[in-house]
Ligand code: SF4
């Protein structure tokens with residue numbers, strides 16, 4: 514047996530349709546096995562609150578071992594996991610092909626799926642993971658101002674905290690009546706005029722706008738459209754799109770993930786077959802199509818086709834740079850910039866593309882902070898987890914403050930807003946793609 518993996522981690526498909534996946538005794542046996550190995554290792558203690566919760570349970574148990582923990586307390590570990598994937602991708606030496614075969618995030622996902630199937634998932638969690646429906650309702654023109662006012666009012670936030678369990682200090686995203694898809698409805702279903710294909714890219718990009726990009730931060734996606742067009746890339750939108758399913762995955766609601774897949778994948782494949790590449794502006798959504806759906810549906814050729822054709826915005830632009838097809842005529846320097854490397858972008862294993870690209874801007878110094886922000890979808894919103902999310906975010910905030918930068922931001926716009934909220938200084942986050950637009954002065 515090897516002490517640790519010397520090979521690249523490989524991931525097994527998720528056996529989520531089999532009955533044994535949901536068998537509680539087998540699940541708890543596997544949790545005990547993996548928790549025991551983690552207790553012997555403890556390498557992941559600084560990543561999130563799941564591991565400290567586990568190690569505290571061990572240290573307080575009568576045997577000082579995992580066998581002394583009441584199995585009901587295992588849920589404390591599961592509930593603190595927001596599936597960022599960092600333990601698997603950046604720390605664990607015992608991932609497959611190592612014979613210990615540890616995939617901590619997917620074990621947590623299995624536990625969440627069992628909890629969901631047993632009807633033990635909170636109503637609040639189901640509600641706030643329904644990003645499509647909330648976005649559609651909240652962005653109705655006569656409703657949007659009320660929603661934003663309620664979300665920013667101290668008294669109503671106290672009420673929301675008491676009734677729904679949304680922490681009163683958590684930043685609730687703003688909603689916009691002019692969504693991205695409304696602003697750019699002329700790009701829906703558009704055909705390309707002329708394109709310059711490179712070795713890796715077609716030069717035709719269809720945007721999967723994402724719920725957050727469409728309803729909450731259309732400006733950042735608008736900046737992406739302008740940057741792509743400034744690089745002579747044809748841009749279109751899908752005829753229709755739904756939430757990628759990531760918030761449902763994080764709940765363990767795997768049937769809803771399947772429904773989202775059935776809605777989105779045929780639309781994307783139609784575009785890919787017509788020669789378009791796909792970009793999504795939120796790392797979690799890209800990861801959904803690059804990793805989670807292919808592991809849930811390993812035999813679905815269309816899912817594999819989307820996996821091969823979807824890109825992070827900076828990954829795509831760096832490919833265009835490699836093909837010598839990127840516009841590097843920058844008009845404005847950005848000074849000192851700090852980029853928070855979002856977990857779901859890091860685990861895509863594509864390298865620090867945002868830093869590399871922004872470093873091309875003259876007189877611009879780019880540094881990164883490679884720690885989790887603690888926002889993680891809905892974790893920071895929840896009353897019982899908000900404090901933990903702030904604790905996780907502190908090292909990021911300290912680094913931004915110490916950096917005395919001109920701009921800071923995260924490729925994950927939600928993480929950017931959470932960092933801004935925890936900073937509490939009024940120094941606003943700027944999405945890296947918006948920084949790039951500033952550098953072009955367009
Ligand atoms: S996936 Fe992320 S949140 Fe979950 S246990 Fe691993 S590091 Fe913690």
Ligand code: SF4
Nearest residue numbers: 551554555556557605
């Ligand atoms: S997930 Fe792996 S690296 Fe992290 S504590 Fe467990 S065994 Fe150690």
